[in-house]
Amino acid sequence: MSDDTLGAVRPAPSVAERLDRLPVLPTHRRITTVIGIGLLFDMYENNLSGTLSQVLRTDFALTATDVKLVLASVFLGQFFGAILMGRLADRLGRRRAFLVNLAIYSFFSLAGAFSPSVGWLIATRFLAGIGIGAEQTLSDSYLADVLPARHRGRLMAWAYTLGFCGVPAVGLTAMWLVPLAPFGVAGWRWLFALGAAGSAVVWAWRRGLFESPRWLAAVGRRAEAEALTARLEAEARSLGKPLTEPAAGRDADPSGGAPEPGGRGVDPGSAVPSGPFLRQLFSPGLRRRTVQCWLLCLLSTVGYYGFGTLAPLVLAAKGYDVVQGLGYTATVFVGYPVGALLAVPLMDRVERRFLVALSALGMAVAGLGFAFAGSASTVIACGFAYTLVSNVFSSASHVFLAEQYPTRIRAQASGTAYSLSKLTAAALPFALLPVLERGGPGTLFATIAAAMVALAAAVVLLGARGADRTDEAGAPVGSS
Template sequence: MANPLDTAEPGTAAVAARLDRLPVTRTHRRATVAVGLGLFFEFYEVFLTGTISAVLVSEFKLSKAALPPLLASTFLGMFFGALLLGRLADRFGRRGAFLLNLALYSFFSLLGAFSGNAIMLLITRFFAGVGLGAEPPLADTYLTDLLPARKRGKLIAWAYTLAFCGVPVVGFLAKGLTEGSFLGIAGWRWLFVIGALGAGVVFLLRRGLPESPRWLHSVGRTQEAETVIRGLEAEAGQTPAAEPVPAPAPAGKPVRKAAPIRDLFGPTYRRRTIMMTVFHVLQTIGYYGFGTMVPLVLAAKGYPVSQSLLFTALTFLGYPVGSALSLPLVERLERKHLVIGSVLAMAVFGLAFGLANSIALAIVFGFIYTAISNVFSNAYHIYQAEIFPTALRSTASSGTYSISRLASGVMPFVLVPLLDSSGATTLFVVIGAALVLVALDIALLGPRTTGRSVENVAGEG
């Protein structure tokens, strides 16, 4: 079925064909690195507050009741950020939204370093979260728009492999810096400064990236789209397609606005919107639920803190290792099937971890789970942006992804009581059941995408 959102502008198929036939150019590689570095600080931030939570409790004399709101504030900010900035990317462009989210995060992370009390830290964490909230779906959207179809999955997986290095980095930095001070400033404050300055560097790198030519074309800015595409073709040593250059829009004629959100709930895309909404609620229970609950599960089983820290360190190293494992898979296997297979493997090894009766088995099963979970993570980040049309790609990816941020904030209030009342085995049975439902959701409702033009995937409805 023809897709009204991606065929409204004459020449859309030609634009897609020219972008998809390109080899990987210098601009493609630069975009992959710049996006990966931005994601690096997204993961850095997600794991930062939880990693130094014990330090913050001591610094600000927090009660048990005061810590959860502080930890949840970043996720709550991410929820609103994903909703807001994701929509802005469809209305005003991917590049502008990218720069805005980094500017917000960098400013409020730096401000948070100077927090004099828990209230100020909570507020700055919330607004830093707003800046970071749309980072993964914006990254998925921009790279999906820009990269050629046959290399899209592998390059996005490279961006996330770079990004996941932020997890062990924050772990080792937290261990090294929180034990003292530097230049008379407490170590935990330097962690926020490092995040802010790093994001500022990424901001400068991204300023040199081109706007998405697919998005430019979708809103009627055809001359600008042509300029970007010709630049990519020149880099690749290709002769531009023998087609007339689109004429500039008549003076005073407004460009088209982003497609209305209601189109996501119309007959063409309703099924996919529902699929990804259900997906993000359930995958959060498995992916983030495991990482959040593991230290508490080990403590509940009576393992000493030193062994728990060893497990945490090995788990953190598993993030980039697991992401690297996805590189040879994301283009060789159908991504829909890779999401399904990896999430079912997560269910198996998560349950094995819950049943483990020694720290050695817990480390083995936990590391395997973490590695597989990042094959899953890369596959779904690629997948979620491929299945929606250009005019609504960012809105759909960010909007459904925002639900996972909200679920992440709520989850500890559900899973911790479950662990306390029913034990580790029951907890991981629940997590495993959620992951099985994720597999069924994608199997029944998801289209195939690997190696296909995003216009063709979106046009299936």
């Protein structure tokens, strides 16, 4: 006997259900592009200090400790930024947090261009880092909120493909500007100014973004959430794209407590409790994935930023001069956007945790090749392979991290995990530079390889099969 015969009426689909059934719309592509361009300038800023480390050492007559502080300052700022802005995004909205973080790092990056001393440079890099640190976690949370679930991995990979163009961009721009002094101003100062100008343009574009309907529904602003969702549905209909009915039994309303996607029902122990934030993170349903995410973020920095930050210094240790080193670095950094592009077809075909683990192991192998390379061509080939596979890793880990927590704590929870990577990154110059100085490139990359193997083991062993995503109550959804 049918439900209709019994007079049963299915509840109206929630905002999250309606967003997830949407096809890919021009609005989704426009959002992905705007976020991607913001990520481009974030990547540019993230790699600026490391790219210029040798130049700044000469220009400011930096001591070994000064170099470590310059490299660490931006990451220490990012540690605080990821936590503070994640909390702001969950309380005041994704869009408002976006505008605050961009304004912070645009202003202080420009201030860094006028640095009269190393103290000023360290201070402005730290303050710029507060804004930079929030960019990726806010981007991940916003895209995870607004993109349809079945298309999310692919579209987020496209955003990061665009974003990672900022890494070779800073290398190539540095190679061009560093030997010059346009209008009598040192080339490295122009690099800071260009980053500030670009992020200011992105700030203007992002004013046109709408707030996350999932977040609006999660905080009780249902009328606004319904209106934005209806607008997207109207766009789909105007393009002649049919809207499928949501799967029976699914309710992604954060406050609903109804069954999870797939109709399996929410495990009562997995619902996110109220109370102190850390209690929520370590509640029975989220404890295991919180440990997994924290280990991922702590260890990932050793491989990812360990290479990006220290590659110019490794090349100097191999005997290449500043201009040669910048040229090789710029060439090697082309692997970053290529790797992110390679992640696009893989993202929705390979379970996230396995893609993270396999690419981490690839970084370990390529890094050892880079360390022991004896010719320029081998250095470039191994470095390119490293950056390529590291951005498959990065794209996969960003999507993986964003999908672990329900909407109402997503930005703060993923931001807290992500902030740990910045704390590790701040410590890297102090931990890894002595390894490079005493043991050389081989010992350095053996250390990095060990961290990547440990990361791969943690992600695979702590992750349950098919637990790539979580629903709004905190229960696992399954891989996409």
